[in-house]
Amino acid sequence: MALAQLEPLLRQVQKPGRYTGGEPGSVQKNAAETALRYALCFPDTYEIGMSHLGMKILYGLANARADCWCERVFAPWIDMEALLREHGLPLWGLESGDPIAGFDLIGFTLQYEMSYSNILNMLDLARIPLRSAERATLAPLVIAGGPCACNPEPLAPFFDLFVLGEGEEVSEELLDLLLEHKRNNSDKQTFLRAAARIPGIYVPALYEVNYNGDGTVAAVTPKENAPFPVRKRIVEDLDGVYFPEQFVVPLLEVVHDRTVTELFRGCIRGCRFCQAGFLSRPVREKSHGTVDRQCRALCENTGYEEVSLCSLSTSDYQELPALLEELLAWTQEQKINVSVPSLRIDRFPKEMMERLALVRRSGLTFAPEAGTQRLRDVINKNITEEQILSAVRQAFGGGWTAVKLYFMLGLPTETQEDISGIAQLAQRIVDAYYQHPEKPKGKGVSVSVSAASFVPKPFTPFQWEPMDTCGQLREKQALLRASVGSKKISVSCHHVEISLLEGAFARGDRRLAAVLEEAWRRGARFDGWDDQFQPGLWEECFARCGLDPLFYTARRRDFDEVLPWDHLDYGVSRRFLRREMERALCAETTPHCRERCAGCGIGCKGAP
Amino acid sequence: MQNIRVRFEKRGRAVYISHLDLMRAMSRAVRRAQLPLWYTEGFRPHPYLFFPLPLPLGQESCCEALELRLERPMPPEELLRRLTAVLPEDLKVTAAAEPWSGAGEIHAAQYEMKLRFADEAAAGDWSKSAASLLEAGKLTAKKTGKQGRRRIEKEIALAPLIFHWALSSEGASVLLKAALAAGSTQNLNPALLLEALFDHAGEPLSFSILRTALLRADGTAWE
Structure with a gap:
C-alpha cells in the first residue's frame, strides 16, 4: 500500500x-x-x-x-x-x-x-x-x-x-x-x-x-505415507547456525528495546511445570567467543546501549565467567549496559556483581514459583528459601530496595498452607531488609508478588493433570491477598478466565478450531490483553459449538489416553514424563542433568 | 571537547516519531555512526544530545537542529557523512557546523501550512474568512498549562505571537505561510493556530504543516 x-x-x-x-x-x-x-x-x-x-x-x-x-x-x-x-x-x-x-x-x-x-x-x-x-x-x-x-x-x-x-x-x-x-x-x-x-x-x-x-481422541491416523510421529527439529551446532548481525531498530519504544543474543538452548533443570524446559531439550551451549562476537556486531550495527543475554537459566551457562570478563572489557568503555536475566546471584562472585551494577542496575527478581519447600519439591523447582534470603541480604547490602517474586497458584497438590507460605516468604524478605545493618538509608523496601495461574501444558509431566477452575483460582487469589500483612508487599494476579482459555487451547484438539473461528467472528481480538478480553463471548462460543472448556482443563487424563498431540515427538519420552509425574506426587525431586541423567529420552551427548 | 550543531529534515514517515522517540533514535544513530561522543558523568552515562526547538508530532520540518558534544574534534563533513549513512531516509542531515548562536536566540519559526478542500470555491471561501480573522487579530486558543502542580486551561491571545502571515490559494488548496513565536520564552504551535482558524472558518479535508526556518529577533536565519 x-x-x-x-x-x-x-x-x-x-x-x-x-x-x-x-x-x-x-x-x-x-x-x-x-x-x-x-x-x-x-x-x-x-x-x-x-x-x-x-x-x-x-x-x-x-x-x-x-x-x-x-x-x-x-x-x-x-x-x-x-x-x-x-x-x-x-x-x-x-x-x-x-x-x-x-x-x-x-x-x-x-x-x-x-x-x-x-x-x-x-x-x-x-x-x-x-x-x-x-x-x-x-x-x-x-x-x-x-x-x-x-x-x-x-x-x-x-x-x-x-x-x-x-x-x-x-x-x-x-x-x-x-x-x-x-x-x-x-x-x-x-x-x-x-x-x-x-x-x-x-x-x-x-x-x-x-x-x-466421550470426546477423547480415539486415534490419529497418517494418510498418504505421512511420517508418524513427526519429530521436532533440533539445531546441533549453535556456533555454526545462522544468527543476525543486524536488527531492525524500532523508531518507537518497544518492550525489549536492546541487543539480545542466546547463551544456550535447552535447560538442565527439569522444573516440572515448565514447557519451555522440556520442548527445548537438549542443552546446547554457544561458545563465549561466539556470544561476544555477536554482541559486538549487534551493538555496532544497531547503536543499542544495552546487551541482554538470553537463556532459560543464565547461571547454568558454563562459560559465564569467561564471557562476562570478555564482555565487560569493551561494554564498560562504550557505556553499554549488560543485563543478565535469570541469574542466581547467590552463586555469583560479589566483585562481578559490582561490575555489572557499575554500568547499570537492573531489577532483582526471583521465581520461587511455590510458597513452601514441599510444593517446590513437587514441581522440582530447585531453590530454597535460605538461598533466596541470602541473595536478597546480599542485594540489600548493595543498595537494592525492590524485589519481585513470581509464583503460581493452582499447582498440583497445592494446599492452603502453600498459599499462605507465599505471603510468609514475602514477609521474611521485608523483615530481612529491616534487619539488615547496611540497608540503604532512608529508603523503604518494596516486595511485589506476582501470582500467575498454573496452566498444565503438553510435553510436561503435568500434561495429564487437571487445572483449577476459575472459582478455585479466585478463592486462592483471595486467600493470598488476605494472607499478606504488610503494606510493603503488593500482590498482582492473573485474570482467571484468560488462564482458563489458555488452558483449554494449550491441551485442546481440532474441534476447538470451530470455537476459535466463531469467537473471532463475534469480535474476539487481543485475548491476552485484560482490557480487550471478553470472557462472556468465549463462553457463548463454546456452548454454541457444543464443547465445554472444562473438558480440556479440569479433567484428569488417564495415562493411557491418546492425547491430541501424541503424534508429535519432541524427543522427551512419555515414559519419562509419567515417571516425573509420579515422583512429583511423592514430592521427590529429580537432580539436574549435569548431576545425574534422568533419562528423558532426548538422547543428548551427555546421556549414558 | 567540541560542540557541533547538526541540521536535519524530518519528513514523510518520520513525522510519526515523537520527540522522546526521536531522542532515542538519534542517540542510537550517533552510536552507530561511531562518533567520538562525549558522555555525561554520573550513574548512567549517556551521550549529550540537545534539541533547541522540539517539533510536535505530525509536523514536518526541513530545519531541525540537534547539538552534539564530541570528546575530540571531528571535521563537520566527516560527521555529516557518517550520520547520513546510519539514518533512515526520512531523517536527513543537511548541515553540520560549530554553533555560533545560542538556543536562547531562537525568536520565531517560519511555517508553511497546506490545507486541502473539496473544491476551489471552498478553498477561496476559507482563505477569505481566515484572512479577515487574522487581520482582526482577535484569535484566541485554549492551552493547558500548569499553575504550581495543578493543570489549568488558559486562554491565550494569538495575535502577539504571529509575527507575519500570508495566505494564497491555488485550486482546491490554501497555503498559509506564517512566522510564529518560537523558543523557550514564548512559543506558538502552528497546530494551535490552525485549530483556532478551524473553529471559526471551518475544517479542511486534510492539512499538513512544514517548519521551514528558525529565525532570530532581527528576522535573520538562526544558525
Whole structure:
C-alpha cells in the first residue's frame, strides 16, 4: 500500500509509528527481482513482536537469501483495524507496503495461545481465506512455528503446515522446496506431500483424527505415507547456525528495546511445570567467543546501549565467567549496559556483581514459583528459601530496595498452607531488609508478588493433570491477598478466565478450531490483553459449538489416553514424563542433568 | 571537547516519531555512526544530545537542529557523512557546523501550512474568512498549562505571537505561510493556530504543516 493511502489513517490512531516501517535495519529489495515474497507475521502488537528474538533471526535468515524478500507484519491495534475495514484497505508488509495476499508464504509465530484470534483476524484483514481447505492454490502458503506448535491441533484447519522445533535449518529447506515447486508450477497437494517429508514439518491435513464417544481422541491416523510421529527439529551446532548481525531498530519504544543474543538452548533443570524446559531439550551451549562476537556486531550495527543475554537459566551457562570478563572489557568503555536475566546471584562472585551494577542496575527478581519447600519439591523447582534470603541480604547490602517474586497458584497438590507460605516468604524478605545493618538509608523496601495461574501444558509431566477452575483460582487469589500483612508487599494476579482459555487451547484438539473461528467472528481480538478480553463471548462460543472448556482443563487424563498431540515427538519420552509425574506426587525431586541423567529420552551427548 | 550543531529534515514517515522517540533514535544513530561522543558523568552515562526547538508530532520540518558534544574534534563533513549513512531516509542531515548562536536566540519559526478542500470555491471561501480573522487579530486558543502542580486551561491571545502571515490559494488548496513565536520564552504551535482558524472558518479535508526556518529577533536565519 502506498503511504499516501495510509497517511490519513495514521493521523487518527494511537502510536502511528507501528505502521510506517522505514526503520534503520529494515530490508528493502526489488520485488521484481526476488522470486519469493515472505510475510513474517507476529499475531500481537508491533511493540511485542519487535521484542521477539525468533522474529529477528528468521527475518535476517530469509533476507540473507537473494531469492527471498521477507517482510514484517504485526496485528494492527483495534483502532487501526476499524479504519482499515472502514476504508477497505488490506493488511500489508511493513517493508514494501504491498498487500500480503499476493505473497508466496505467510508465516506466523505461535508464542501464546491467547494470540490465536489475532491470527484469524490478520488473515481476514489480508483477505486470505481462513481455512487451508479454502485455499486451493500453492500461494499464499500459510504456515506457523514456535512453542505452541507443539500442540497445534486447535489451529490445524487454518494452516497448511507447522514447523516443529527450531526453525533455522528447516526454514532454508522449506524456502528451497517452495521455490522449486513454484518454478515447476506444482499444485498445493504435491508441494505439501513433499514438504511433509522434510523432518520437522507437520502437514495436519495428512492426518485424520477420530474421537471416542466421550470426546477423547480415539486415534490419529497418517494418510498418504505421512511420517508418524513427526519429530521436532533440533539445531546441533549453535556456533555454526545462522544468527543476525543486524536488527531492525524500532523508531518507537518497544518492550525489549536492546541487543539480545542466546547463551544456550535447552535447560538442565527439569522444573516440572515448565514447557519451555522440556520442548527445548537438549542443552546446547554457544561458545563465549561466539556470544561476544555477536554482541559486538549487534551493538555496532544497531547503536543499542544495552546487551541482554538470553537463556532459560543464565547461571547454568558454563562459560559465564569467561564471557562476562570478555564482555565487560569493551561494554564498560562504550557505556553499554549488560543485563543478565535469570541469574542466581547467590552463586555469583560479589566483585562481578559490582561490575555489572557499575554500568547499570537492573531489577532483582526471583521465581520461587511455590510458597513452601514441599510444593517446590513437587514441581522440582530447585531453590530454597535460605538461598533466596541470602541473595536478597546480599542485594540489600548493595543498595537494592525492590524485589519481585513470581509464583503460581493452582499447582498440583497445592494446599492452603502453600498459599499462605507465599505471603510468609514475602514477609521474611521485608523483615530481612529491616534487619539488615547496611540497608540503604532512608529508603523503604518494596516486595511485589506476582501470582500467575498454573496452566498444565503438553510435553510436561503435568500434561495429564487437571487445572483449577476459575472459582478455585479466585478463592486462592483471595486467600493470598488476605494472607499478606504488610503494606510493603503488593500482590498482582492473573485474570482467571484468560488462564482458563489458555488452558483449554494449550491441551485442546481440532474441534476447538470451530470455537476459535466463531469467537473471532463475534469480535474476539487481543485475548491476552485484560482490557480487550471478553470472557462472556468465549463462553457463548463454546456452548454454541457444543464443547465445554472444562473438558480440556479440569479433567484428569488417564495415562493411557491418546492425547491430541501424541503424534508429535519432541524427543522427551512419555515414559519419562509419567515417571516425573509420579515422583512429583511423592514430592521427590529429580537432580539436574549435569548431576545425574534422568533419562528423558532426548538422547543428548551427555546421556549414558 | 567540541560542540557541533547538526541540521536535519524530518519528513514523510518520520513525522510519526515523537520527540522522546526521536531522542532515542538519534542517540542510537550517533552510536552507530561511531562518533567520538562525549558522555555525561554520573550513574548512567549517556551521550549529550540537545534539541533547541522540539517539533510536535505530525509536523514536518526541513530545519531541525540537534547539538552534539564530541570528546575530540571531528571535521563537520566527516560527521555529516557518517550520520547520513546510519539514518533512515526520512531523517536527513543537511548541515553540520560549530554553533555560533545560542538556543536562547531562537525568536520565531517560519511555517508553511497546506490545507486541502473539496473544491476551489471552498478553498477561496476559507482563505477569505481566515484572512479577515487574522487581520482582526482577535484569535484566541485554549492551552493547558500548569499553575504550581495543578493543570489549568488558559486562554491565550494569538495575535502577539504571529509575527507575519500570508495566505494564497491555488485550486482546491490554501497555503498559509506564517512566522510564529518560537523558543523557550514564548512559543506558538502552528497546530494551535490552525485549530483556532478551524473553529471559526471551518475544517479542511486534510492539512499538513512544514517548519521551514528558525529565525532570530532581527528576522535573520538562526544558525
